[in-house]
Amino acid sequence: MQQPKYKRVLLKIGGEALLGERQYGISPQATQEVASEIKIVVGLGVQVALVVGGGNIFRGLSAAQQGIDRATADYMGMLATVINALALQDALEKLGVDTRVQTALEMKEVAEPFIRRRAVRHMDKGRVVILAAGTGSPYFTTDSGAALRALELNCEVLMKATKVDGIYDKDPMKYKGAKRYSTLTYLNAIKEEGIAVMDTAAISLCMDNHIPILVFNLFTKGNLKRAVLGEDIGTVVK
Numbered sequence: 001m002q003q004p005k006y007k008r009v010l011l012k013i014g015g016e017a018l019l020g021e022r023q024y025g026i027s028p029q030a031t032q033e034v035a036s037e038i039k040i041v042v043g044l045g046v047q048v049a050l051v052v053g054g055g056n057i058f059r060g061l062s063a064a065q066q067g068i069d070r071a072t073a074d075y076m077g078m079l080a081t082v083i084n085a086l087a088l089q090d091a092l093e094k095l096g097v098d099t100r101v102q103t104a105l106e107m108k109e110v111a112e113p114f115i116r117r118r119a120v121r122h123m124d125k126g127r128v129v130i131l132a133a134g135t136g137s138p139y140f141t142t143d144s145g146a147a148l149r150a151l152e153l154n155c156e157v158l159m160k161a162t163k164v165d166g167i168y169d170k171d172p173m174k175y176k177g178a179k180r181y182s183t184l185t186y187l188n189a190i191k192e193e194g195i196a197v198m199d200t201a202a203i204s205l206c207m208d209n210h211i212p213i214l215v216f217n218l219f220t221k222g223n224l225k226r227a228v229l230g231e232d233i234g235t236v237v238k
């Protein structure tokens with residue numbers, strides 16, 4: 001069997017990953033595809049904590065720009081991530097992967113509250129823990145939630161799934177000769193304009209606590225597996 005590089009990873013999936021061809025909401029097929037990629041790495045024995053965003057349904061900041069109170073809009077955004085978490089739970093369980101959803105805002109009829117030691121126990125038992133509602137606080141993003149949970153749960157790496165193959169020196173869509181960075185420092189990831197990998201708060205939390213961030217393309221089939229096997233894909237921010 002191929003030997004994974006990591007025992008426990010935190011995978012951050014933006015809400016966009018569930019859109020498929022849609023402009024809004026959840027495509028069951030796209031969700032299923034994401035779930036199949038996760039099933040493969042669970043099969044390798046890797047423990048997975050999953051943080052899911054809500055951008056396919058609701059983003060607090062854009063709603064606030066249209067007049068909704070910012071904190072209220074952010075709570076709405078956090079609820080959107082719970083909807084996505086349930087969709088992913090359903091997709092994973094249909095593939096036979098055991099899961100638990102834990103939420104940073106309590107809603108015990110729907111999911112467990114986030115309890116760190118319990119989340120660890122679930123992962124030890126081979127369950128994927130899907131962490132919803134970000135940090136539970138407005139003015140944050142699910143990227144910050146992902147950084148926080150990755151640290152709390154002693155994950156070895158924060159894997160940030162994106163639509164691009166990593167971080168480039170220039171926009172690879174516009175420039176032919178654009179070069180992918182294999183590694184990048186946290187400070188450069190924060191500093192360089194046009195490299196919007198993650199928000200500054202999330203990157204600096206990772207920097208202060210020395211957890212690497214792997215930015216990679218989840219939409220290339222088999223990439224998540226390659227990532228956990230330690231192949232040279234994406235960009236490692238460290």
Ligand code: UDP
Nearest residue numbers: 015053054055060074077078134135141142
């Ligand atoms: N959000 C929040 N606090 C958090 C995490 C998320 O207020 O700790 C809200 C925020 O309004 C955000 C929305 O939830 O816009 C959806 O999360 P995000 O934009 O990070 O989703 P993604 O871009 O990853 O799909």
